[in-house]
Amino acid sequence: MTMKTVICIGMAGSGKTTFMQRLNSHLRSKEEVPYVINLDPAVLNVPYGANIDIRDSIKYKKVMENYQLGPNGAIVTSLNLFSTKIDQVIKLVENKREKYEHVIIDTPGQIECFVWSASGSIITESFASTFPTVIAYIVDTPRNTSPTTFMSNMLYACSILYKTKLPMIVVFNKTDVTKADFAKEWMTDFEAFQTAVRDDQDINGENNMGSGYMGSLVNSMSLMLEEFYSQLDMVGVSSFTGEGFDDFLDAVDKKVDEYDQYYKAERERIIKDKEEKEKQRKEKSINGLMKDLGINDKKKANEDDSADVISDLEEGEYDGLVEADEDDYEGVEREYTFAGDARQGEINSDNAPDLQQRYQEAFEKLGKPASSDTAANIARHIR
Numbered sequence: 001m002t003m004k005t006v007i008c009i010g011m012a013g014s015g016k017t018t019f020m021q022r023l024n025s026h027l028r029s030k031e032e033v034p035y036v037i038n039l040d041p042a043v044l045n046v047p048y049g050a051n052i053d054i055r056d057s058i059k060y061k062k063v064m065e066n067y068q069l070g071p072n073g074a075i076v077t078s079l080n081l082f083s084t085k086i087d088q089v090i091k092l093v094e095n096k097r098e099k100y101e102h103v104i105i106d107t108p109g110q111i112e113c114f115v116w117s118a119s120g121s122i123i124t125e126s127f128a129s130t131f132p133t134v135i136a137y138i139v140d141t142p143r144n145t146s147p148t149t150f151m152s153n154m155l156y157a158c159s160i161l162y163k164t165k166l167p168m169i170v171v172f173n174k175t176d177v178t179k180a181d182f183a184k185e186w187m188t189d190f191e192a193f194q195t196a197v198r199d200d201q202d203i204n205g206e207n208n209m210g211s212g213y214m215g216s217l218v219n220s221m222s223l224m225l226e227e228f229y230s231q232l233d234m235v236g237v238s239s240f241t242g243e244g245f246d247d248f249l250d251a252v253d254k255k256v257d258e259y260d261q262y263y264k265a266e267r268e269r270i271i272k273d274k275e276e277k278e279k280q281r282k283e284k285s286i287n288g289l290m291k292d293l294g295i296n297d298k299k300k301a302n303e304d305d306s307a308d309v310i311s312d313l314e315e316g317e318y319d320g321l322v323e324a325d326e327d328d329y330e331g332v333e334r335e336y337t338f339a340g341d342a343r344q345g346e347i348n349s350d351n352a353p354d355l356q357q358r359y360q361e362a363f364e365k366l367g368k369p370a371s372s373d374t375a376a377n378i379a380r381h382i383r
Ligand SMILES: Nc1nc2c(ncn2[C@@H]2O[C@H](COP(=O)(O)OP(=O)(O)OP(=O)(O)O)[C@@H](O)[C@H]2O)c(=O)[nH]1
Pocket: 010, 011, 012, 013, 014, 015, 016, 017, 018, 019, 043, 108, 109, 110, 173, 174, 175, 176, 177, 237, 238, 239, 240, 241, 317, 318, 319, 320, 321, 322
């Protein structure tokens, strides 16, 4: 049995959490209980039993208060703190190789906080270099029927594919509301997509697609998107009804084969190439991590925090349609990633020495003087 990781990524409201809930219960119904990890520090309610939950070790509200951060800054900082323990997390998961086949991971809805942060890369890389890893990019199908929105979403997926260099499955969710056939057609037949763009522009009063901004953008994007589509699998699912989940699992197996055949070798080649530059790379990651913490530049951190939370859902829409099922929690062994006092996770004076020490160690490993301004600032803020 090969343990494989599925990382669920998607815009806020696309249904990642509900998808995770359904995937969990679907696998359980096949007696293939998955190992579940929640990496969303800000989620209020996790409607499935998680084996590892970032919220056990990091208290999001405390991070906001203690670092004086807004919602997005606090998510990034929470992930940064969690990523300092990623080796421990990987070990916990590795110890379960014999028992579980699927490791499924939920990520924050503020997609950019995960995908474009230093810690998001560290976490993804750590899993991908230990287990065959597949990205499930969740799309809200009813919200993507406009060709312009669809193309924007696909471009985002494309940037994630190139950033992570991992096999990807585009999961069109909520097919109980809108079937995903149109998406399949647009992804396989570029003419059909162009027609849809033209019709959309006619409706919106921007005629003559060839000369319009969208027309030329779509034309110039076509080759790149075609290449991108050829690299991925797409499935339509409904996290409400469970439709399409067997197709999704088949797609995961297919992508794991691809991972073994192509991505693994490619990753090994890249890792080998990078060995000489390893020291600089680590330094860059840690610098990025420190930057994300916003400790050196509090003003900037505050500005970043004012960024809007991306969501195209009206508040309360769809709410409460899926209820947590007690079976989804059954027999889940909860594992804690921060041992002892620090597990309580509150970034307070009790566990500050632990964090301080970890940063200190990170700097020492890089050969940086622990007394650098950044280290001193971190220590002061932790206190
Ligand atoms: N009709 C329908 N609604 C769905 C489906 N999956 C999720 N939803 C609804 O979509 C909304 C968003 O779902 P979540 O699972 O909270 O989405 P998320 O991507 O985790 O959102 P964040 O927590 O903001 O990241 C909720 O109101 C769900 O009830 C589905 O398959 N069909």
